[in-house]
Amino acid sequence: MNLTDIKKIAVQHGLSTTKLKKVEIVRAIQAEEGNTPCFDTGLASECGQTNCLWRDDCK
Template identity: 50%
Template sequence: MTVAEIKVIAKEMGVKTSNMKKVDLIRAIQRAEGNPICFDTHSRENCGQEICMWRRDCN
């Protein structure tokens, strides 16, 4: 997913997006959703979130 696409999702959720990198945007969205803030924390294999919309980009 591109940064522009992620910014659209974030703005729809009321998350401020100025000067944020992709990782920070996704984590802010996870926080706003009340989900674990785990994107790109090297816990992909143990996170248990198989249907996460960020999984393809996660490390």
């Protein structure tokens, strides 16, 4: 997912994206949704979140 689309999702959640990197924005969205903010932490194969919106970009 590109950064523009991610920022749109963040704004829908009422989150500010100013000066944040992609990883920080995705983790903020995850936390806002009540999920573990685990995006790009190296645990993609262990997290068990197979339906995660960010799964394709996660490592």
